[in-house]
Amino acid sequence: MTSDVKQVAGKSYDYIIVGGGTCGCPLAATLSQDFSVLLIERGSSPYGNPLVIDRRYYGFPLIKTDKYMSVAQSFTSEDGVGNVRGRVLGGSSAINGGFYSRASEEFVCKAGWDKELVKEAYEWVESKVVFPPFYLSPWQSVAEFSILEAGVLPYNGFSLEHIKGTKISGSVFDEFGKRHTSADLLNAGNPNNLTVLLNATVKSIIFHHSSNRNETRAKGIRFIQSNGTLDETYEAYINKAKNSSSKGDVILAAGALGSPQLMMLSGIGPKEQLRRFNISIVHEMKGVGQGMQDNPCIAVLVDSKPQNRLPDPPQIAGITDDFKIIVEASILPLTSNSSRVNVAAKIAMPTSKGMLELNNTDPRLNPSVRFNYLASDDDMEECVKMTKLLERIARSKSIAFFLGESKQEKLTSTDIDLRNFCKKNVRTIYHYHGGCTVGSVVDEHYKVYGIKGLRILDGSTFSESPGTNPMASLLMLGRYQGLKILRERNAESGLNAKEHRK
Numbered sequence: 001m002t003s004d005v006k007q008v009a010g011k012s013y014d015y016i017i018v019g020g021g022t023c024g025c026p027l028a029a030t031l032s033q034d035f036s037v038l039l040i041e042r043g044s045s046p047y048g049n050p051l052v053i054d055r056r057y058y059g060f061p062l063i064k065t066d067k068y069m070s071v072a073q074s075f076t077s078e079d080g081v082g083n084v085r086g087r088v089l090g091g092s093s094a095i096n097g098g099f100y101s102r103a104s105e106e107f108v109c110k111a112g113w114d115k116e117l118v119k120e121a122y123e124w125v126e127s128k129v130v131f132p133p134f135y136l137s138p139w140q141s142v143a144e145f146s147i148l149e150a151g152v153l154p155y156n157g158f159s160l161e162h163i164k165g166t167k168i169s170g171s172v173f174d175e176f177g178k179r180h181t182s183a184d185l186l187n188a189g190n191p192n193n194l195t196v197l198l199n200a201t202v203k204s205i206i207f208h209h210s211s212n213r214n215e216t217r218a219k220g221i222r223f224i225q226s227n228g229t230l231d232e233t234y235e236a237y238i239n240k241a242k243n244s245s246s247k248g249d250v251i252l253a254a255g256a257l258g259s260p261q262l263m264m265l266s267g268i269g270p271k272e273q274l275r276r277f278n279i280s281i282v283h284e285m286k287g288v289g290q291g292m293q294d295n296p297c298i299a300v301l302v303d304s305k306p307q308n309r310l311p312d313p314p315q316i317a318g319i320t321d322d323f324k325i326i327v328e329a330s331i332l333p334l335t336s337n338s339s340r341v342n343v344a345a346k347i348a349m350p351t352s353k354g355m356l357e358l359n360n361t362d363p364r365l366n367p368s369v370r371f372n373y374l375a376s377d378d379d380m381e382e383c384v385k386m387t388k389l390l391e392r393i394a395r396s397k398s399i400a401f402f403l404g405e406s407k408q409e410k411l412t413s414t415d416i417d418l419r420n421f422c423k424k425n426v427r428t429i430y431h432y433h434g435g436c437t438v439g440s441v442v443d444e445h446y447k448v449y450g451i452k453g454l455r456i457l458d459g460s461t462f463s464e465s466p467g468t469n470p471m472a473s474l475l476m477l478g479r480y481q482g483l484k485i486l487r488e489r490n491a492e493s494g495l496n497a498k499e500h501r502k
């Protein structure tokens with residue numbers, strides 16, 4: 001691990017992975033088994049940073065943000081909803097709630113993934129960074145009782161599966177309250193093959209055009225120091241190989257905001273967008289930045305005023321019969337010595353979608369994004385149902401007993417009231433995705449259409465969230481796709497050897 005750009009500048013690797021986040025780290029570890037890998041991350045190391053590592057500081061990165069260096073980068077969508085994205089090795093797995101739950105079989109089927117390999121990849125991740133609950137905090141126990149009291153049944157106890165009813169899930173926090181991020185998975189890589197460059201932001205992809213311009217191939221990246229100037233750029237390249245099929249790839253794993261942004265900054269995207277910022281067009285692609293989606297969330301504060309309770313990440317989930325609503329509860333800090341107790345629910349499969357656009361050419365700044373929360377009637381209807389369920393939970397005897405307060409007053413009365421309540425109070429649960437979706441920007445192997453040697457692997461490729469919280473599936477996807485690439489390359493080298501012997 002280094003922050004010295006000079007150790008990397010001008011060098012070549014079999015694979016270059018942009019973004020040391022949730023998907024990028026397991027991918028880098030896996031590919032390094034057989035190939036040289038450069039993993040380049042704009043943030044710093046999570047190790048030794050209590051805001052990341054210590055459960056007692058859960059939620060603090062969200063309230064301690066700055067423009068360039070904080071581990072969470074805040075942004076406000078065009079809908080006016082505040083949000084954050086990870087900016088540290090480990091990515092958003094280093095700042096999130098740590099709640100770990102596998103995708104449903106239906107989601108795996110729909111994605112066209114190989115079921116057995118998916119299982120193997122989940123198990124690999126779980127053997128390293130996922131923990132069963134060693135104990136349930138008093139608030140998580142009360143959340144469990146209150147969700148059951150509101151009728152989200154059956155009770156499933158501890159399970160990593162996405163099943164209807166109320167369950168206790170896995171977590172990336174261990175029994176000592178220490179967070180394990182995707183960065184820990186790098187320990188499973190081959191240290192002789194793996195270079196991790198921190199505090200370096202990729203500015204654009206470098207392309208090679210064949211002499212007849214029939215083929216465009218990603219041949220490297222251009223990057224800057226994250227605290228440097230935009231003009232002082234460095235380059236790293238993909239290793240030259242004897243034939244094009246044995247070449248590696250540049251793989252974007254910069255997240256649902258980072259990957260579409262970087263595609264556009266590199267000249268791949270909607271023409272008008274690129275022209276607006278004088279970016280030379282490498283490949284027109286209308287789908288880049290499209291299909292942005294965030295799961296609408298309503299959160300109800302159940303305590304009457306801020307208190308000094310320890311932050312408490314979610315560990316219980318209530319999943320309704322139709323799998324359309326998921327309820328979780330946590331205690332989040334407001335300031336360094338006050339916090340609020342909340343119950344939150346998300347619409348698992350919203351239909352409203354938005355888009356992402358460039359608003360500057362500095363890769364360190366946020367692009368502009370609109371999610372169009374609750375724009376469709378279906379989503380609004382679901383939000384009304386979700387708020388009714390939240391009310392039942394918030395007014396449960398279990399919560400009143402925990403707080404030592406009398407049962408909450410009813411918030412609203414008619415469906416019209418509830419619609420207005422939803423419009424006014426919709427927020428994020430941070431599971432946003434899209435922008436480079438499979439079928440639109442990348443094919444089923446996560447290869448960018450029309451460009452050789454370029455793949456994308458992260459939340460930007462999802463056209464819907466995996467029903468449940470997405471971290472588990474993104475960790476899994478990094479491992480899964482890494483294994484697929486290794487197998488692909490082994491099969492190719494077997495074929496080449498055969499050809500050679502003929």
Ligand SMILES: Cc1cc2nc3c(=O)[nH]c(=O)nc-3n(C[C@H](O)[C@H](O)[C@H](O)COP(=O)(O)OP(=O)(O)OC[C@H]3O[C@@H](n4cnc5c(N)ncnc54)[C@H](O)[C@@H]3O)c2cc1C
Nearest residue numbers: 019021022023091092096097098099202255258459469471
């Ligand atoms: C506050 C919060 C709470 C959440 N809680 C949960 C939860 O409890 N359970 C759950 O399952 N999910 C949760 N999520 C969602 C989940 O964490 C994310 O969906 C997931 O981590 C995204 O993974 P990713 O690989 O797509 O992107 P990230 O993990 O965000 O990785 C992208 C990486 O790329 C880097 N990067 C971006 N641009 C560049 C560039 N130009 N050059 C170099 N590096 C770059 C970033 O710094 C980052 O490290 C939460 C998310 C947040 C933000």
